[in-house]
Amino acid sequence: MGAAAMGKWKADRNRKSIVILFFLLFFLYGCFVFRDYGIGVDEPVERRSSLITWLHLNPSLRDVVTDTVDFSQLQPLGEYQDRYYGVTVMLPCVAAEHLTGFTMPLSQVYALRHFYNFLLFFAGCVFFYLLCRELGFGTVLSLVGVLFLVLSPRILADAFYNLKDLIFLSLFIIGLYFGVRLIRCSTVRNMAGLAFFSALCANVRMIGAYLPVLCLAIAFVKRVTEKQACAAGDWGNDAGLREAQSDHGAGLSVWARQLVYCLAAGILCLAFYILFTPVTWDHPLGRMREIIGHFSDYSIWNDYNYYMGRYITREEIPWHYLPVWMGITIPAVTLVMAVCGFGLETARLAAGVFRGKPAKGQGADNDCWRNRLLFWLLFLLPVIYVIRKKPTLYNGWRHFYFLYPLCCLFALFFVEACREWLGKKEGKVKKAGLCCLWAVTAAGFFSTVLWIGRNHPYDYVYFNELAREWALPRFDKDYWGVSEKDALNYICAHDNRERIKIFLLTDFSLPLLSEEDRSRIDRVGTMEEAEYYVHGYHAGALGGLPEGSEGMEPWYQIRVDGYPVRTVYKRE
Secondary structure, rough: OOOOHHHHHHHHHHHHHHHHHHHHHHHHHHHHHHOOEEEEEEEEHHHHHHHHHHHOHHHHHHHEOOOOOOOHHOOOOOOOOOOOOHHHHHHHHHHHHHHHOOOOOHHHHHHHHHHHHHHHHHHHHHHHHHHHOOOOOOOOHHHHHHHHHOOOOOHHHHHHHHOOOOHHHHHHHHHHHHHHHHHHOHHHHHHHHHHHHHHHHHHHHHHHHHHHHHHHHHHHHHHHHHHHHHOOOOOOHHHHHHHHHEEEEEEEEOHHHHHHHHHHHHHHHHHHHHHOOOOOOOOOOHHHHHHHHHHHHHOOOOEEEOOOOOEEOOHOOOOOOOOOOOOOHHOOHHHHHHHHHHHHHHHHHHHHHHHOOOOOOOOOOOOHHHHHHHHHHHHHHHHHHHHHOOOOOOOOOOOHHHHHHHHHHHHHHHHHHHHHHHHOOHHHHHHHHHHHHHHHHHHHHHHHHHHHHHHHHOHHHOOOOOOOOHEEEEEEEEOOOOOOHHHHHHHHHHOOOOEEEEEEOOOOHHHHHHHHHHHHHHOOOOHHHHOEEEEEHHHHHOOOOOOOOEEEEEEEEEEEEEEEEEEEEOOO
C-alpha cells in the first residue's frame, strides 16, 4: 500500500472513529437520563391503546388480570374511542410486558417505554447523519447537522416520553432517507424502505402520507426529464442521465415503466399501512375513509391553549400559531441559520425556474437540486396548510415537530453556502470568516448545552434567547405534567408521616414513586380535605387554584429561568 493510500485509509479510520464515539456518547447520555423524566398525561392513554390493540391480536388474553392490567375491562378495538390512532411502533413494549406475564411493575413499564422511545430517536439521528452523507456533506458537516437536531432542548426531552410526535419525527427522518435514495436510484430496496417507513409514519399520524407522495412524484419527474435530456443528447457528466441514455429510444416505455414503478411503490405503502393498522382489516377502504374523515375535522378536543397570555379554544387558534411557537422554541443559532438557509434555497429554486435549469450552486449535474426541492416542499406545504386551514392544534407545535429535521437541513445548507462563499476569498478574509462561522455555531451549541445542564430534566420548558423573557409568562410550559413526579417526591421526602393527604387532578405520576411513598399518599377527593396540592402552569389548570384552596400557601416550586413550572401548596 502506497503512502497516499495509507494516509487516506488512516483518515477514513479516524473519521469513522469520531462518528462512532459521537453516537456512543449520545447513546450513553440516553442510558443515564431516561429515568429522570416523569410521565406525561398522554402516556397512560397510549399504553391503554397499545394494550387494546394487543388484545385484538391475542384474543386469548381476554381473561388475564394482573396488578398492572385487566384485559377483561378493555373495550374491543372496533368500539374504542381512540381506535384510529396507530400504536404499531409501541407494540414491542407490550410484547415485553407479555413475556413477563404482565407482572412488570408500572414504574418499569414506563421506564421501558421511555428508553424505547429514546432508542427510536437515536436511530432517527443515525439516519439523519446518513441522510447528510447521502446529500454529499462530509463527516464534520454531517455531525454538525446531527448536533442541530439533538441540541434542541424540547426535542431532546420529548424524545423520552412523547410517544407520538417524536416517534413520528424519527420515522419521518428514516423515510426521508430512503426517499432521497429513491430519487437518486430507483431500486426495489429504496422503494421498499420508503414504503415501509412511510406507512409507519402514516400509522402514527396520517399526515405522514404526504412524504411518499412527494418523493415518488419527484422521482417520476426526474426519470421523465432524464429521458428528454437523453433525446436531446444533453446528458453531460450526470451519472443518472448516462444511465437513462441506455433506455433512450424505448419511446413511451420509459414513461410506462416509471409510472408502473411509482404505482407499485404507492400500493406497497398502502399495503404496509393496512398491515400496521389492525382497525382497517375488516374493511380497509371504508375504515381508511373513516380515519381520514376523523383527522381532517378533529373536533373532539375541547381543551384550551395558553397562547400569548390568554386562553384560546381550538376555534380561536390564529394563523400565526405555528410560526410563533417555532420562532420562540427553536435554539436561536439554529433558527437564524435555518431561516437564512430556507431563503437561500427559495432564491436558488426561483432562479432555476426562471432560467429553465438549476441555478448555480444547486447541483445542475446531479440530484442535489431535486433533493432540496423535496425538502422545500416538505417544509412549506404543512406550514401553508396550518396557516390557511387552521386545524386543531394544541400543546405548542408538537404535532409539527417533524418539520424540525428540515429546519436543521436548511441550517446546514446555510453553513455549507457560507463555507463555499468564504472558500473563494483569500488570505485573512477567508480565515477570519471561517473562524467566525464556526465560532458562532459552536457558541450556539455550547449555550444550549449549558442551558440543558442547568435545567435538566425540565428541558421541555425551553424558550430561546431571542424570546425567553417575553415568552415565559405568556405561553404553556409543562403542559403534559411531566414535572409532577418530582413535586410528589419532594413532598414525600420532606414529610415523614405515615399518611399524607394530597389533592391531585391526575394520578398518572404515582407509579414512578417508590412503593413505600405510594402507600403513604392518601389521595383525597376535595381541596378542603387536602394538606397538599400540586399546581401546574398550563392551559388545563386555567390559571387558578381549585375551589376550597383557602389556607393553602406556596411551599415548594420547580422553576425554570426564574418562572414557576410547578408549585406545591401546603395548608398552614
